[in-house]
Amino acid sequence: MALSYSDIINPSSKHHTYSRKQKSLGLLCTNFLTLYNRDDIDVIGLDEAASKLGVERRRIYDIVNVLESVGVLARKAKNKYSWKGFAAVPKALQELKEEGLRDNVNAIDKQSNNSAKVVDDDEDEDDDSDSNPNTGSQNENYGIIKSTAASRADHRREKSLGLLTRNFVKLFVCSNANLISLDESAKLLLGDGHNSSIMRTKVRRLYDIANVLSSLKLIEKTHAADTRKPAFRWLGLRGKSENGSGDPLAPLESRKRTFGADVTNISFKRSKLDSSVDGDKSQSLKMQKQIKDEKIVTVAERGNVDQGFTAELRKLSSLALLLLLAWPKLATLKKKLLRSMTGRVFPLLSVHNTTTKL
């Protein structure tokens, strides 16, 4: 069979031992896509997907939740999702953008109570026990956040992978920063001060999300321009302008379907494993990332003045915006700041970015 070994770059691969790479969420998502990204697909059954892809149900939930957040899928019923395809992504992103801008803007007058939640939150630190924290308080979040009814135990939803995904995407879509590291994200999506434990967990989730978003080519992993710290760059719908009917996602790469690609994930347990049969697959090579080398954060007009300083300022302002977006408590301060910042020292920060880039 196609024996393109799991990794072209693995000459010394003795007897393949357990490899996380072939079990990654990203790969699973890619396989999921090659399996269902077709016009004649309507509904997708979770069990069916799980067995076809050779993974346990649990993993399907993981990718399905983020795919749904971006519009590629829509939950139809129990165990059933409908395929929307990449054609639905632009709209979903647009909505996320509006939603994000809206509810950080509608924080206008809220001085009465101190804490508000829009992005995400958790409970108080340290014990405290008993007595449910929130509840009674008159939440001011007007609509937007989807769920119309605030079910009591709906507290769970607030930590869902889906919500996290949407908020993560909002960070990119609502600001002009297109490069951000996961722990910055975690910090932004969480209040700044938090248990390292909470943070760690949040980052774990972000890794999961980032992997499938990467598979979708909505983001790409790189490194911060200055530091070597890994970070993710927003790609959005690349090579998709106008629109012409259909869809298409494939930015470049006009390859048709990938025949012979084994879409099934071999199921080796995490420990040892025999050597019978090869489990290759590796459907097509990754795809050349050829996003040119864009320098630092966002484009910005090519100034030739204090390049370095300007870049730093930009980066700073971007982070500041993100922080503000994620921290509704600072509504008032935010307004003042934006008012004074906009169109001046931070020209590229004008909130109403306009033109939906994506």
Next chain:
DNA sequence: TTTTCCCGCCATCCT
């Protein structure tokens, strides 16, 4: 070592 992040236990949310 640190960074990634898979695995699957088990709490929750539906039927």
Next chain:
DNA sequence: AGGATGGCGGGAAAA
């Protein structure tokens, strides 16, 4: 009750 969902974090493969 029983099945569908999906937090959550241990701990091991990858840098």
